[in-house]
Amino acid sequence: MKYVTGARCVKCGKRYDAVPDLTNCECGGILDIEYDYEHIRADVNKDTLRDRKLFSMWRYREFLPVEEDTKEPPLRVGWSPLYDAERLREKLSLKKLYVKDDGVNPTASLKDRASSMAVAKAFEAGQDTIACSSTGNAASSLAGNAAAAGMKTYIFVPERAPKGKVAQLLTFGANVISVQGNYEETFELSKAAIDEYGWYNRNAAINPYLSEGKKTVSLEIMEQLNWSVPDFIAISVGDGCTIAGLWKGLKDLKEAGFIDRLPRLISAQAAGCFPINRAVRENKALAPMEENTIADSIAVGVPRNPDKAMAAIRESDGITVEVTDEEIMAAQKLLGRYAGVFGEPAGVTGTAGLKKLCEEGIIDKNSTVVSVVTGNGLKDVENAIKYAGEPLKCRNDMNELKEEFKKRGII
Numbered sequence: 001m002k003y004v005t006g007a008r009c010v011k012c013g014k015r016y017d018a019v020p021d022l023t024n025c026e027c028g029g030i031l032d033i034e035y036d037y038e039h040i041r042a043d044v045n046k047d048t049l050r051d052r053k054l055f056s057m058w059r060y061r062e063f064l065p066v067e068e069d070t071k072e073p074p075l076r077v078g079w080s081p082l083y084d085a086e087r088l089r090e091k092l093s094l095k096k097l098y099v100k101d102d103g104v105n106p107t108a109s110l111k112d113r114a115s116s117m118a119v120a121k122a123f124e125a126g127q128d129t130i131a132c133s134s135t136g137n138a139a140s141s142l143a144g145n146a147a148a149a150g151m152k153t154y155i156f157v158p159e160r161a162p163k164g165k166v167a168q169l170l171t172f173g174a175n176v177i178s179v180q181g182n183y184e185e186t187f188e189l190s191k192a193a194i195d196e197y198g199w200y201n202r203n204a205a206i207n208p209y210l211s212e213g214k215k216t217v218s219l220e221i222m223e224q225l226n227w228s229v230p231d232f233i234a235i236s237v238g239d240g241c242t243i244a245g246l247w248k249g250l251k252d253l254k255e256a257g258f259i260d261r262l263p264r265l266i267s268a269q270a271a272g273c274f275p276i277n278r279a280v281r282e283n284k285a286l287a288p289m290e291e292n293t294i295a296d297s298i299a300v301g302v303p304r305n306p307d308k309a310m311a312a313i314r315e316s317d318g319i320t321v322e323v324t325d326e327e328i329m330a331a332q333k334l335l336g337r338y339a340g341v342f343g344e345p346a347g348v349t350g351t352a353g354l355k356k357l358c359e360e361g362i363i364d365k366n367s368t369v370v371s372v373v374t375g376n377g378l379k380d381v382e383n384a385i386k387y388a389g390e391p392l393k394c395r396n397d398m399n400e401l402k403e404e405f406k407k408r409g410i411i
Helices: 037-043 046-050 057-063 086-092 112-124 137-149 163-171 183-197 209-214 216-224 241-255 275-282 306-315 325-339 346-359 377-388 398-408
Strands: 004-009 031-035 082-084 096-101 129-133 152-158 175-179 232-236 264-270 319-323 368-373
Touching (some): 031 209, 037 057, 057 112, 112 129, 112 137, 129 183, 137 152, 137 163, 152 183, 163 175, 264 306, 319 346, 325 346, 325 377
Parallel strands (some): 129 152
Antiparallel strands (some): 082 096
16 A cells, blocks of 8 residues: 555554454554645645546545555445534534434435445455444445445344334345344444454454544634634544544545644544543553443444544543433434434434533534534434424314414414
8 A cells, every 4th residue: 555554553562453344453443544744745735626527535645555456346435515503503602513414324324434445455455355343334334335345244233123113224235133132232242243254353342444434524624614623523432433533534634735734623422331431540450331322423431442432532622521312312403404414313412412512511602613424314204203303284174284384383
């Protein structure tokens, strides 16, 4: 790989060659992919990026750990819209607020970025089968991206996974294993099966290349903001891989000279499951928690990538915040009604956390903030309907319609 110098363990510092099937360090730590930033500076700059016609995550190829002759996977992943959310900004009393809607990716979540990278690296490794465990979105993103590339998948999900996500998996032709247990048990079974059958491992806490795919969300945000760094970026946190990837992309841009400072991160977790935030605040080792939240995609009681996630929060002088399920669903309605963006519960948790911090006066009103929506609301329509309410019902009768309007104070 032209720009990659190797991989380094975030725990013990041991270095490895960046081979396609790279996994964890022998000490158990996850690896970080390292780059030759001077080489990147020599080959790409803001002007060359601006002139590129490729509008996907692969427009940032110099920042990605793939061989020069590796083909881009078939689905168009990335370059999701960054909305100037003026009405929502006014509602939260902020100077500037942008909403990054990653729910428009092919399988409707940010996880497509990691799965696209997994498909590319599986090709390089000569593999035709990929496997992972997931609470839902990583599973559906892998199934869709692999199907488009003609690869087989084995996907392990906990029994609580929403039907909408399981339907995606089955439609994409994945071999789906619904594990009768929580995410921790699901992960352990997937790991054992991957070791037994030799499938390519798409588990983000084991495969260091997947964070490199996820980091493209921050590369896009900065280019879409014309390289003007916001004060804060808010994002939901589950296993920690997404916030770790977000931070890695920002640091890469600074090292390569594209930005001159770094924003602070807002780590938003569900009040029913917040082991990473708790560990950061208490400055202690991570301890398991129960998975008690409707935000299934971030219901991870034993995160598998806590080291990078906690480092990202600490290095950025970040803010940790927890929100209840009711606050999450209120944020879903807020985003829908003031920004026209429909996010799933886990996808809007970053916005819910931002709202809470604004109300508590922790975020200065003169701040510029980006809130990342990580998944589309159609992933979990049952909870959306439960909290948004049922439609008005009436017969084909204008007088009845008027009466219903009157009852509800609509007109």
